[in-house]
Amino acid sequence: MAQAGRRPGQSETRKKLLDAARHRFAEHGYDGATVRAIAADAGVNAAMLHHFFGTKEQLFVAAMNLPVNPGDVIPDLLAGPADSIGERLVRLFLSVWNTQESRTPFLAMIRSATTNEQAATMMRQFLDRTLFTKVAEAGGIPKARVAAAAAQMIGIALLRYIVRVPPLADASDDEIVALFAPGIQLYFDGGR
């Protein structure tokens, strides 16, 4: 729909770039996949890739169909009051995972990482570069504490949405926030 005015070749180039990106990221990890090589695989130059997708991080988010770019939501997360970052993080997380459509890509990433060494490498590097390092730097928090909060989030994802164990699976969002926000908050407070 938004592509009505584009030349016919553009959506095809876009698709080729996404396919090339998925292949390179899976094969070489997030760090090892270069923008230049992905563009070459798709038969275009790096400038064209940047025109379509911007940064490597944005390309990754598009290639993996992630509903949000974790890197984009960090500023909002850190901008609010420091004593409610735990609650904001849990609510943000639930807003993504509560709909089947938007949790599917994250679920696919977790599933691949548990079954495939290369997918684990890709997830590791993406989490480290685009999430943990950025939050740690922007918030002045030790990276280990950011990773600890992420570990809690992923554990919620696994038990609430994948294994669907009671009472986590049946709890309301507010109950989940009440249960987890204080622990998440502790990770952030402890590092200041």
Added chain:
Amino acid sequence: MAQAGRRPGQSETRKKLLDAARHRFAEHGYDGATVRAIAADAGVNAAMLHHFFGTKEQLFVAAMNLPVNPGDVIPDLLAGPADSIGERLVRLFLSVWNTQESRTPFLAMIRSATTNEQAATMMRQFLDRTLFTKVAEAGGIPKARVAAAAAQMIGIALLRYIVRVPPLADASDDEIVALFAPGIQLYFDGGR
């Protein structure tokens, strides 16, 4: 080695029971797989199964090759001082996950649960029946708080041992305990 004095047929019966158990648990979940049906599949009666494995929980632990029966370690966990249960739980968890051999069966269970609906059902029922409900009852803690602690543990497992993301993957056991024990403790304290 311990089987030296057994009749020849015993190790075969044992193996048949374990195969039948794995099949039934995978097919019907932890709740739906009955001891009677598993015994029948293996061509023996339920008394024989009990003779070999004891309870259904013990049979499950044997069938899944779990290095510890979660149900067995709960009393120790709850017996110590209430204000250090967080530390004891993290140390217990690390003692299991730190060796490749003993984490492999748990890893297999997580992997199956993320890719297969029946495996997720089996894991859900096993966690609920043998772990969450028991800890909650024995410790007088709301089940949601036990599940919250478990979510944190599973998140550590995923990021430290599977995705192997820094700095969680490189941290010493003591660093992991220092990082996570206060949050885990909070879950238990909050429910008293």
